[in-house]
Structures are given as C-alpha cells and as structure tokens.
Amino acid sequence: MDDHLEQLYQEIILDHSKRPRHERELHPCTGRSEGYNPLCGDKVTVFVREENGKIAEASFVGEGCAISRASASIMTTLLAGLTPEQAHAKAHEIYEMLTKAEDPALDLVENGEIAALAGVRKFPARIKCATLAWHALEDALHGEDS
Amino acid sequence: MSRHPYPLGDLPSPSPKLNPAIIRRDFPILERRVHGKPLVYLDNGATSQKPRAVIDAIRHFYENGCANIHRGVHLLSGEATQAYDRARTGICRAMGAAHAEEFVFVRGTTEAINLVARSWGDLHVHAGDEILLTEMEHHANIVPWQFLAKRAGAKIRVLPITPDGALDLERLPALLTEKTRILAFTHVSNVLGTVNPAAEICKAARDRGIVTLVDGAQAVPHGPVNLSEIGCDFYVFSGHKMFGPDGIGVLYGRGKLLASLPPWQGGGDMVERVSFEESTFRPPPDRFEAGTPNISGAIGLGAAFAYHDQLNWPELREHEHNLVTATHEALLSIPGLRIQGTVPGKAPVVSFTMEGIHPHDIGTILDSEGVAIRAGNHCAQPLLARLGIQSSARASFACYNTLEEVETLANAVRKAHRYFA
Numbered sequence: 289m290d291d292h293l294e295q296l297y298q299e300i301i302l303d304h305s306k307r308p309r310h311e312r313e314l315h316p317c318t319g320r321s322e323g324y325n326p327l328c329g330d331k332v333t334v335f336v337r338e339e340n341g342k343i344a345e346a347s348f349v350g351e352g353c354a355i356s357r358a359s360a361s362i363m364t365t366l367l368a369g370l371t372p373e374q375a376h377a378k379a380h381e382i383y384e385m386l387t388k389a390e391d392p393a394l395d396l397v398e399n400g401e402i403a404a405l406a407g408v409r410k411f412p413a414r415i416k417c418a419t420l421a422w423h424a425l426e427d428a429l430h431g432e433d434s
Numbered sequence: 435m436s437r438h439p440y441p442l443g444d445l446p447s448p449s450p451k452l453n454p455a456i457i458r459r460d461f462p463i464l465e466r467r468v469h470g471k472p473l474v475y476l477d478n479g480a481t482s483q484k485p486r487a488v489i490d491a492i493r494h495f496y497e498n499g500c501a502n503i504h505r506g507v508h509l510l511s512g513e514a515t516q517a518y519d520r521a522r523t524g525i526c527r528a529m530g531a532a533h534a535e536e537f538v539f540v541r542g543t544t545e546a547i548n549l550v551a552r553s554w555g556d557l558h559v560h561a562g563d564e565i566l567l568t569e570m571e572h573h574a575n576i577v578p579w580q581f582l583a584k585r586a587g588a589k590i591r592v593l594p595i596t597p598d599g600a601l602d603l604e605r606l607p608a609l610l611t612e613k614t615r616i617l618a619f620t621h622v623s624n625v626l627g628t629v630n631p632a633a634e635i636c637k638a639a640r641d642r643g644i645v646t647l648v649d650g651a652q653a654v655p656h657g658p659v660n661l662s663e664i665g666c667d668f669y670v671f672s673g674h675k676m677f678g679p680d681g682i683g684v685l686y687g688r689g690k691l692l693a694s695l696p697p698w699q700g701g702g703d704m705v706e707r708v709s710f711e712e713s714t715f716r717p718p719p720d721r722f723e724a725g726t727p728n729i730s731g732a733i734g735l736g737a738a739f740a741y742h743d744q745l746n747w748p749e750l751r752e753h754e755h756n757l758v759t760a761t762h763e764a765l766l767s768i769p770g771l772r773i774q775g776t777v778p779g780k781a782p783v784v785s786f787t788m789e790g791i792h793p794h795d796i797g798t799i800l801d802s803e804g805v806a807i808r809a810g811n812h813c814a815q816p817l818l819a820r821l822g823i824q825s826s827a828r829a830s831f832a833c834y835n836t837l838e839e840v841e842t843l844a845n846a847v848r849k850a851h852r853y854f855a
Contacts, residue, residue: 293802297795297853306790328794329811329824351824353792354854411798 295407296414297354300362304401305354308361310347323424325416328353332360334424336367343367343375346425353417355408360421362401372429379422386415454753457745457834460485464834471804474839479624479783479830480808481674482655484738488677491737495730502726504703518729521736522719525684528739529669530660533689538719539732542683543651544574546670547618549685549722550647551578553698554668555616558645561587564613566644568593568601569820570623573813575649579618593619595820599626599775606638616645621653625812625828626775627758627783629653632664640665645691651675655832656754656781657747667691673731677832678738682731685722692718699724750833754782757831757840764844768851774821782831785812788847791854793827799853800827803846 314320314335322333332350336343346367348360367375386408408418458464461483466473475483495517501510503518519534526534540546559565565579569592576590583590593609594602601619610617617639621632636646647668653659655676661669667688674680687695697704697715701724706714715721761784765771770789788796797809808828811818818824829843 290802293799293853296798302854327810329815329818330794331824353794355794414794414798417794 292407292410296411298404298407300401300404301354301358301407304358304361308348308357310345310364311349311361312347313349314345314347319428319430321424321427323350323420323427325420327416330356330417330420332356332421332424334360334363334421334428336425336428338372338429341371343370343372348421348424350421352420353414355405355414355417356420359405359418362405363421363425366400366402367425375429376426379426382422383419385409386418454834454836458836460487460741461834462486462489468804468806469802474803474805474835474842476829476831476835476839476843477806477808478655478675478832478835479652479812479828481680482677482832483834484679484734485677485741487741488679488734488737492679492730492734495733500730503729504720514729517733517736518727521732521739524736525739528658528743529686530658530662531686532662535718536686536689536692538685538687538692538722539727539735540670540683540685540722541681541728542672542674543572543649543670544578544672546668546683546685547574547647547649548578549698550668550670550687551582553695553722554645554691555579555582556585557696559583559586559588559615562613563588563615564611565590566593566609566614566617567591568619569595570599570601570626570628570817571618571620571814572624572649572651573815574651575618575620575647576816588615589613592816595626595817598777599623599628600777601628601630601635603631603635606635610639610642610644614639614642614644616647618647618649620649620651621659622650622656622781622783623775623817624652624783624830625785625814625817625826626777627780627785628775628777629779629781632666636664636666652781652783657751658742661686673735673738676738677741679731679734682728682735684735687718692722695721697721697724701725703727745833754831754833755779756837757835758782758784760837760840761829761831761843764840765847768844768847769855770851771847774823774826782835783828784830785826785828787823787826788851788854791850793825795854796827796847796850799850800843800846803842803849805843805846807843 317335318338320335324331330352332348335347337345346364385406405418408414463483499513501514503515505511522537523534526537565588591609596602622629632648639646646666648666650669650671654671669686672683704721704724706716772787774785793809800807810825
C-alpha cells in the first residue's frame with residue numbers, strides 16, 4: 289500500500305500542489321468554467337485565452353486536494369500552442385490513462401509531468417479529483433468571452 | 435425446525451457488556467483487514483457496523499419467514515406481520531414512549547423530515563410564517579424545509595452557534611416569534627459532536643405553542659434516547675447509524691398531532707375504503723406507510739434496538755467520552771491541526787483540519803493505514819461555511835472502538851503530516 293501511496297504522492301505532484309503554476313485569474317480570457325465536485329466541495333475555475341485558433345494561455349484558481357491542484361497546475365503548463373481539438377484530445381488521453389485497466393507505463397520523458405498522475409489509478413475514489421480541472425477546461429473551450 | 439435459538443422477531447438478551455473488546459466480537463466485519471492492516475473503522479457517523487444479532491435476524495426472516503405483512507391469511511404472513519409489529523413495539527418501549535402507533539417506519543431520517551415538511555408543513559405553514567433551523571443542521575434538515583418555504587411563501591430563520599460549537603441559546607427566545615411555526619434542530623451535530631439540550635430547547639418552543647422536530651440521527655447510536663424526557667413533537671432517526679440496516683428509519687410523532695395529519699403518499703395498506711372518486715385513510719402509523727414496507731429492515735432495526743438495550747450504556751458513555759478525550763489530546767499535539775467543536779460532553783465525533791493538507795489527502799493516507807474516516811463537507815455546507823472551511827476530516831466513533839484505535843489514528847495522522855510537511 290505504501291508503494292501505491294508513494295506513486296500517488298510523487299515529488300512532482302507534491303511540488304505542483306504546494307507551488308502551483310499559473311494559479312491566477314486570467315483577464316481578458318476567451319473562456320472560463322468552474323468545475324465543482326459537490327461530494328467533497330472541491331472547486332476549480334479554469335481560464336483560457338485563445339489566439340488565432342490556438343490556446344495562448346491557461347490558468348486556474350480554486351480549492352482542492354493535492355491531486356486536484358497538481359492536476360490543474362500541470363494541465364496549465366501543457367496547453368500553450370494547442371488547438372482546442374488537440375486540448376480535447378489531451379483531456380481524453382488523461383481520462384483514459386486514469387481509468388483503463390492495464391498499467392499505462394508512461395514515462396516522464398515522453399509524456400511529461402502529467403504521467404505522474406498515473407498513480408491515481410490505484411485510488412478509484414480520487415480519480416474525480418484528477419479529472420476535475422480537465423473537465424472544466426473542456427467546458428471553458430466551448431465557453432463564451434468573458 | 436429453525437436453526438435459531440429464538441423465534442422470528444424475538445431476540446436474545448445476553449448479559450450486560452462493557453468491555454469494548456468483548457462487544458467487538460459481536461461485529462463480524464471488525465475482523466477484516468484492509469490494505470493488509472487491521473480495519474480501524476472510524477466512520478460511524480456515516481454508518482455504523484452491524485452486530486451478528488442484526489445480520490442473523492434479517493437472514494432468519496428471509497430463510498424462514500419471508501412473506502408480506504397485513505395481507506395473507508397464511509401462517510407466514512401472520513408471522514411476518516407479528517415480527518414487524520413487534521419491532522415497532524420494541525422501539526417504542528426502548529424510547530420511553532407509551533404508544534407504538536406513534537412510530538412510523540420510513541426509509542431514514544431524510545424521508546422522515548420530508549414526510550413532516552410535506553404532511554404537517556403543507557397544513558400548518560403559510561405565507562409569512564417562519565421555520566426556525568440552526569446553523570449546525572445536516573442538509574437533510576435544511577432542504578425539505580426550503581421546499582416547504584418555497585411552496586408556502588414562508589421564511590427560514592437560523593439560530594447561530596457560538597465559537598466553540600454550541601447553539602447560541604441566548605438568542606433563541608428572540609427567534610421564537612409569533613410567526614414561528616416549527617423549530618427543527620439536531621440532537622447531536624454530525625460535524626461538531628455537540629449534544630444539544632433538546633429538552634430545554636423543546637420546552638422553550640412548547641411554551642410558545644411552537645412545534646418541534648428533533649433530528650436524532652447522530653444521537654441514537656450513543657445510548658438510549660428517552661422521548662418523554664425530551665418532550666418534542668417529532669423525533670426522527672435512521673437505523674443504519676445505530677447498528678441497524680440501511681433503508682429503514684423512524685418518524686416518531688406525538689399521538690394527537692400525528693393523527694391530525696394527512697397522508698403524504700398514497701397506495702395500498704394506508705387506506706380504509708377506495709373508490710375511483712374518493713378514499714379514506716387508516717389511522718397512524720399505517721396512514722404513513724403506503725405500499726409494502728421494508729419488512730426485513732424493520733425486523734433488523736428491532737434487533738438493533740434489542741442489541742442496544744442489553745449494552746451497559748452508563749459505562750459505555752464513559753468509554754465514548756474517554757475516546758473523545760484521548761483523540762483530542764493525541765491530535766492536538768500535531769502541529770497545524772485544528773479541531774472543530776470543543777463543547778464539553780460532546781459525542782464521539784472529532785472533525786479536524788490540518789494546515790497545508792486537504793482532508794481528502796488525509797483520508798487517503800489514513801486509509802493506507804487501515805483507518806477509515808470521512809473527508810468532505812459532511813452534508814453540512816452552511817455549517818462549514820460558518821466555520822470558514824470547505825471541508826474537514828472526521829473521525830466518528832462507536833462504542834466498539836478502542837483506545838488502541840485512537841493511537842493508530844493519531845499515528846496515521848502524523849504520517850499524513852510527514853508526507854506534506
């Protein structure tokens with residue numbers, strides 16, 4: 289069990305949860321959306337600014353556990369330069385990584401820090417924490433100007 | 435021939451027990467290991483574990499006496515009806531009431547409050563009236579009243595709490611106005627553990643002709659509750675938090691008041707005469723039990739009361755008090771840890787937050803040590819907002835928990851602190 293715990297709370301996750309990147313509101317933005325988990329009260333608002341059909345910048349604010357904050361923080365580092373379609377595809381890769389049965393065996397070189405979230409798979413109750421920001425992102429990409 | 439030493443509906447009454455180590459043997463699940471560690475079950479506020487007597491009573495019903503009640507002329511139906519009624523009588527006696535008809539079987543606390551808000555509320559609450567709640571209520575004792583307030587054009591008012599987590603009773607008289615129709619409050623807070631002086635509060639309301647509903651969900655697991663001492667109009671609770679099965683609970687309603695209320699659900703078993711134009715209804719409790727009820731659940735709850743009854747509660751309350759004291763002491767030695775609810779004589783419920791660690795992460799790390807707690811808002815968002823927090827971790831105890839388990843809890847919380855410090 290402690291091995292699983294070590295995988296869940298890897299250095300990368302702890303680092304992002306304690307010192308999140310892009311934790312601020314974004315004004316102006318082209319989309320924003322609040323993700324809320326009524327079961328635990330976790331809240332994250334994701335902001336995106338699109339330019340010429342690509343995401344120029346993304347940020348988040350909110351309250352949540354180490355997993356949801358780390359996931360949101362890592363997410364905001366991955367989005368610059370992606371088209372909305374690519375961002376949706378990325379989100380779906382994450383959902384798949386978190387829910388599929390076999391071990392994804394992602395390596396950090398190829399997949400970046402987001403691979404660190406794979407440890408959440410062993411904790412079914414926490415998967416929603418990891419996907420909260422990504423769902424909000426997908427929603428924000430459909431969003432109106434604010 | 436029954437394999438069981440007691441006939442359907444009758445229950446064993448072993449000698450009084452005190453030692454939690456002995457009580458634990460009655461709960462098969464407490465033998466379980468989780469993640470290779472002995473289970474330390476501290477989520478009793480969410481649901482308690484079930485003693486063998488309850489599990490056996492339910493199994494015995496299905497293996498030997500399953501039939502619908504109030505219907506057949508055959509032997510099994512008669513036995514089932516008897517067992518169902520006997521459960522009601524046993525609960526009535528255990529709660530110091532005189533009339534079993536005052537006890538309605540419902541799905542649980544939530545359904546009981548919805549029933550009262552519908553049946554009593556639609557009759558007695560009108561535009562401009564006030565419904566008085568308290569700041570420490572569970573969502574189940576807020577939302578049904580909001581529905582009622584919306585239907586009636588009534589207003590919800592709220593009795594605040596003091597900083598240590600008691601009801602601010604000095605402010606009660608001013609909130610009991612001529613517009614107040616009902617005061618609905620929790621007997622024991624599911625977050626703070628505060629035990630409210632229910633009798634005193636009910637008296638204040640009664641003196642002004644105001645109806646009272648007491649949410650006993652977190653009170654009944656910690657020893658007998660005597661309704662004649664409390665003097666409320668309605669008392670509601672769930673079976674599953676007091677060693678009984680889920681999906682069954684009780685609405686107690688004072689005789690005359692309950693008899694004056696209209697039904698809230700229509701169907702079989704609650705009627706006298708039915709035509710396509712009109713129906714007439716049976717007296718309580720049948721009037722409020724439309725359709726086939728949760729028969730095995732009622733029998734299981736009867737068994738839970740019988741089990742409860744033979745425990746040595748004066749000593750066990752002392753034991754539960756020691757569990758709280760030990761938990762407070764152990765947890766408060768951990769840097770950055772804060773406990774919500776420090777009223778003396780509290781029930782064994784300890785909610786806490788830790789600086790820099792989200793309750794979810796605390797819960798996951800404790801789970802890895804076999805310690806089951808609740809993390810979240812505990813269905814009490816207004817209270818948590820008042821406390822200035824989004825969520826908390828909560829260890830809630832039953833009489834079968836031990837001081838050794840408090841030690842395991844404290845060690846696991848220290849581990850969480852190390853992870854995130």
